Amino acid sequence: MPRAAARRARIGEDGLVIVSQAKLKPWQQGWRLAAAALIGGFAWLAVASQLPPGADDPRTEWLIFGDPIVGLGCLVASLWRRKYPLSIATGVVIVSAVSTSAGGAALLVLGSLATRRRPVETTFIGLACVATGAITEGLYPRGNDPDPWWLSVSFIVLITGIVVAVGAAIGARREELQSLRQRAESAEREQVARAAEARIVERHRIAREMHDVLAHRVSLVAMQAGVLGHRTDLPAEQVSLLARGIADGAHQALEELREVLGVLRASPGGLEPPQPSLANLPALVADARALGVNVVYRPESVGTPPDLLARTVYRIVQEGLTNAGKHAPGAEVCVTVEGGEGEGLRVTVCDSGAARGDTPPPSAGFGLLGLSERVELAGGELDHHADPDGGFVLTAWLPWPARGEGSE
Secondary structure: OOOOOOEEEEEOOOOOEEEEEEEEEHHHHHHHHHHHHHHHHHHHHHHHOOOOOOOHHHHHHHHHHHHHHHHHHHHHHHHHOOOOHHHHHHHHHHHHHHHHHHHHHHHHHHHHHHHHOOOHHHHHHHHHHHHHHHHHHHOOOOOOOOOOHHHHHHHHHHHHHHHHHHHHHHHHHHHHHHHHHHHHHHHHHHHHHHHHHHHHHHHHHHHHHHHHHHHHHHHHHHHHHHHHOOOOOOOOOHHHHHHHHHHHHHHHHHHHHHHHHHHHHHHOOOOOOOOOOOHHHHHHHHHHHHHHOOOEEEEEEOOOOHHHHHHHHHHHHHHHHHHHHHHHOEEEEEEEEEOOOOEEEEEEEEEEOOOOOOOOOOOOOHHHHHHHHHHHOOOEEHHHHHHHOOOEEEHHHHHOOOHHHHOO
């Protein structure tokens, strides 16, 4: 919260809002004390001007010497009115009963207490101000034709009511400003949190996209390079074919990486490259076969699913072929896509287990995790487990509601 905040609030045991006010600046404290001293000085002059001429009364000596000293002490005590509001207000108001010049300090502490919007305490001190003002009114001797007592009391009540009303209005305004400030700070914190969350989500999306785009190519290239490194008895034609496949795979991986980086560097209104769909599955399977993976693709007529659903199916098959190429070299891999609108799509990628003992390339372990997130976002279910015959099965079910379903 900014240091310039006018007040800070907390909830007390009685359920009332307890406000601790910030320390006033010297000039703010100064003009308040000056105003209180000016009011007390006018009150002292008003009483002194009504003294009967030539009166020999101890009260006259008190007015001249003791009254100003008490008023000055009340002004000094009012400096702690924010730290001890009720105690200082009570003490100053009681003492003001014997000092007309302390009336300004009494009104100052009453107004300060009223800004805290404590109705019970403010009412108590306000009534005390009226009572002590009435006592002070009759404390000193007056000349001829004094004002009626009811007029003097009415004037004291009026002044006290004005001070309480102004103090309450100032307190309400401060609380409103503090509430607006807190709302603005809360909105700013929420905006920062949303921005941070959006950045995290975007990082995860980029990481998942990078994995999906590059892992398949790089894994197959690594698998072919492993074959070249371990098999020294291959004929020249097959070595040349594998080398050409490595070069083509690396080139395609670089092209796909360039596309992803182009999307990241593009402006927010830029166009993204075409996303894969079911129509790209035959090309994906053909690439895997060209790189040495024995794949059997069994497509069925499933229609034209939505873009998100088709892209998710493509990524499932891509991840399944990548895992089969890395962890089951030489295995037979079967890819099946079946289902339709209204019943959902079921994607299965299963392999017969590793046929060779090649060392698999290093794995980050995020492929199935990212795939699980994709399927979950699409509202589907993902299952992967080892087959009793030594193979591995990757199955996913994705919902595909019929048109108009759930519209009512």
